Structure formats: C-alpha cells, structure tokens
Amino acid sequence: LNSVFERGATVYEGSTESIRSELALFDLLPTDISTQLSSDFIQAFPLVSIKEDFNPLEFQITLDTSGYLDPLDSFISLTCRIVNQDGTLCDEARDLVAPCNLFFQTMFSNLEIYLNGQLISDTSNFYPWIGYMQRLLSASPQEKDGRLKNELWYPNVTPEVFTASDPGWKARFDMSKKSQPFQVVGQLVGSIFTQPRYIPAGSHIRIVLRRAQPELCLECSTTTKAGTNGVPYKYQITDAVFYGSKKVVSKPIIDMHRAELARGNTFKYITNDAEIKTFTVASGLSYVTTDSLVIGKIPKIIVIGMVNSDGFMGSLNKSPFNFVDKNLSEMSIT
Template sequence: GSIFDQRPTVYEGSEQSLRSELNLFTLPPTDVSTKNSSEYVPSFPLTSVREGFAPLEFLLLAENSGYYDLSDSFLSLTCRIVKQNGEECGDTNIVAPSSNFFHAMFQNLEVYVNITLVSDSSNFYPSIAYIQRLLSANPIEKANALRDELWYPNDVPEKFTSADQGFKKRFELSQKSQQFTMLGKLCCNIFNQPRWFPSGTEIRIILKRSPPEFCLNSAVETLEPFSGCPYRVELNSAIFYSSRKTISQKILDMHRQKLASGDTCKYPMVDVDMRTFTVAKGLTSATNDGIVLGRIPKIIVIGVT
C-alpha cells in the first residue's frame, strides 16, 4: 500500500512525494541531464536606451540545445543623474538615486512567453520588488549582494541630507553626474521558479521606466528655470545576461517527443498581487470586499502610508 496519507495536493493532478530530508536510506542522485555549467548570453535592448522614457525591451530566443534558466539570469544597468536639460550636476546639486534604485527605475514589468503574457506587475513593480527584498533577504544579503541593486535605505525617511548615511552613500556613488553600474535579478513570478525553458521558446521582457520624481531623491522639489523635477536619469547601457544550459541529447529527444505528442510544459508559479485603497482619516476600522478575490493568498502584507 501507499505510504502517503490521503490528502489534497498543492497542484491538481500532482504526485505525492517525500521531502529530500527524509530520504535517509538512499544516496543523493547524480545529475547527468546537463553537459556543462551555465553560459551567460548577453542580450541588448531592441531600441536605444537613450530615447528618454522609451521602455527597455529584450527578446530572448533559446536555440539548438540551449535551455534558459531565468532564475539564474540578471540585468546590468549603467546610468547617471543629470539636470532636466541634460547638463551635468555640480557641487550644489544635492540629488541621489532612491534606495533599491535598480527596481525603482521601472514602474512596470511585463514578461511574455511565446507571445503570451505570463507576468504583469500592473505599475506596482517598485513596491513589489521593495517588499520582496525587505522581507525575503537576510541582513547579510542586504549588506552585500543587494548593494549591487543600490539597497541603501535612509536612516530617516524623506531626510535627504549628508547626515543620513543611506542618502549619503547613494549620493557619493552618483554625485556630479558620474556614472554608476547596478547588477540584479528582476522580481516576478516567472523569474522565481526553478524550471528551465526549452529551445525554441521566445521570451520577451518589457520594462517601463518610472518618472524621475518617483525614483530620485533631492533636497529640493523644484529648481529654476525648470518646471517639475529638475533632474532625470540618463541610461547609458542595459544588458540582460540570460543563463543558458546545454542539455544532453537524450533529454532533448525526450522533451521533443513529449511536446510532439501534445503534452505541455508545466511551470508552477506563485503569483504576487498588489491592491491599493484609501481609508478616511480618523476611522478606526474599514471594510473592503475587493481585497481578496478568488484564490486565498498564502501571505498578506499590509503597508500604510
């Protein structure tokens, strides 16, 4: 008989299994499905990155025996901060990127797989990325790996002076319009799952830019003779490095046979949804019936501004 209790599975039709920590009487398996370690393939935007607020769009196409591992892929950005008219900033221009600037630069992320939209952050991308980094990264990661994404939070919110260590560090990296480079992984469901995409898969990534007043921190909101935010972000380089794996021929043949028979690839993903609503000042309780619709969420994070 089965060693498993009769209980519902996470995904309809999925098989029951043991945790690897409980496989006490077997040796760890040896992976023979790949021929070598990752090869990072650079992809460049389809349009010029210098075209103002034009979205960044990357097209990835896995060819031959290469499979894409999006969870191991990353984006490199090189940019600088200039005045609204394109002139370089001087000693008196106190402006810096916001914390988590790598993600704050973009207000929306869309990912298409074979022309089908599989991920859309609905203009909440900076907030989703900030919450995920804040809650999922440990202190060591925040003090090391996330520095490449410009994770330098303010000691005091909205305090944009050299007395604040977070703002001071971001200012030192970008002052006088000097270039700085960031490196990080995009935050979305398709990038957080471990399964690879087979050869012939077309993946399109579209990043829509945030307005400067959203992603830049300045001691002043206006500056003569400019109207609105007196500064802007000048993007000089953007390269997406996709992790490509070389697969053994037998695995390739097996996958092609399964696809030819009408079977489809399965990618279990955890969706992240963000909703906003307003509570009138002075109320001690509020009810909103539209917060949770359909599936019951695993985790709910509530933020108040």
C-alpha cells in the same frame, strides 16, 4: 505498504507524492547528468534606443536548439547617471540628489514578460512596490549585506532624511554625485524569473520594462521645483545588457521533452502572481473599513503597507517606500 502517506488531497491536482530529501536517509546523493556543470551567458541588448528618456527597455531572447535558460541565474546590468532635467551635469554642492534605495527595482514602473508571443506577466504600473517588497521579503540578512548591494540596497538610517547626515543616503549620493555613471545589477521579480524550472530550447522571451517617473525613484531634501513634470532632475540609462544563463542540456533529455510534447503533454511552471490594490484613508479618520480587497483566488500571503500620499504620488522629498504605522492599534482581515 503502497504509500508512506495517509491518503489526502495534493497541493496540485495530478501531482505525485514525495518525501523531503532530508528524510531520504538510506539514499546516496544523486549525480546530475542532465546538464553540463559550466554554463554560458547569452547577452541581449535593447531593441530600441535607450538614449530617449521615454523609451522603454526592451529585450528579445531567442534560445537555440541546445540551450535552456535558467531564469533564476539570469540578470540585467545597467549603467545609469543622474542629470538635470535639461541634460546638463549636476553640481556636487548644489544638486544634492541621489537614487532611491533599491534603485534597480524602483526605476521601472511596469514589467511585461512575453513567452512565445503570449503575455504571461504584467505588473500594471505597480512594479516598484512588487519588486521592492518581494525582493526584501525573500532576501536573507546575508543577501542584503551582499548581493543586494548591487541593486543599490543602502537603506536610510532615519526615514526621509536625504542629507549627508544619513549614511544610507550618503552612500548612494557618493556613487552618483556630479552625474558620474554608476552601475546596478539585479534580477527581475515576476513570473518565470522567480521559479527554478528551465525555459526550453527554441523559446522566445520578450521583456519590456517601462521607466518610472524621476520623482518616484530619485530622492532630494528639497521640495519639487519648477521644470518638466515639476522635477528638476532625471535619470539616464547609458548602457543596458540582459545576461541569460544558458544551460547545455544532454541530448537524451531534449529528446525526452520533445517526445512528451508530441504526446500532447505540456510543460508545467509553478509561478507566484503578485497583485497590488490601493485604497485611500482620509486624514483624521480613526476607523476605516474597506470591502472587496480580494476577489476570486485566495492569496497565500497578504502584505499591507501604509505610505503617505505625497510619496506614493511622487515627490522628491518623500519616499514612496517609507511604510508607516500611523499609530495603528488594530487591523483585521475577514
């Protein structure tokens, strides 16, 4: 037989047919000789001062001639603290404020990724919701109880209860009270950082993370008070490092890649783009129809969430990630 498949359309034009490794019952497991078993981590530090609250977090990663970057194994380590708006330290008894749940993904409003000078990803100021939903929907229960704790995944038992009576909020408060430094370590959600293929040697990667407003990533039981932007607290980043996982690739593989590029072929990266569209539902309406939510490409997955407008716009005592059903009885997409 020329093929074990019935002829049909492939997922991607020009892709080859294959079978699952679980069904290759007559084959031994292959031996990987393309990379060394161990890897080093490239450390990249912010290009601009992180002491200024309005400065974005910007990293530049340049790969040498022998190292490839493994995006799935790369991460960012941040040391943060919560202070009063004037920069003074918080009081444990008076300033009952804590970082938002999954703080690593919610503390930035926008993520821009440049590859060799070209913009390949821009979340258009919706990164907190993109990162929050993609990270949780792709994480297993074991990961939520393990690695996601490094991103400050301590969910509230009762939504929008920001007092010591809630164990999730209390855990985050205990880490950050009295303006003590706390560390978050996490992976970026977007473009090349959510796919497994390596970035080749000689590439230049630029990452720009723009900070979110404090009312979107800090939680307190009191309403918004007087002060800059109406918020009495802010978060500071005192230390930031990007750790890029560098894989040492064998010279024949590098030569083969260069030969293919010389023939005019290009590298192929299959990335999943996420797009968020917002719409407002007025209070008291019992029936709502929204047109043209999807224009162009048909999405693989559609996630619909409803949050209170106060939380979405930013308020210390309302969470922008508290998704509610509002007694919804039916929803349809056509």
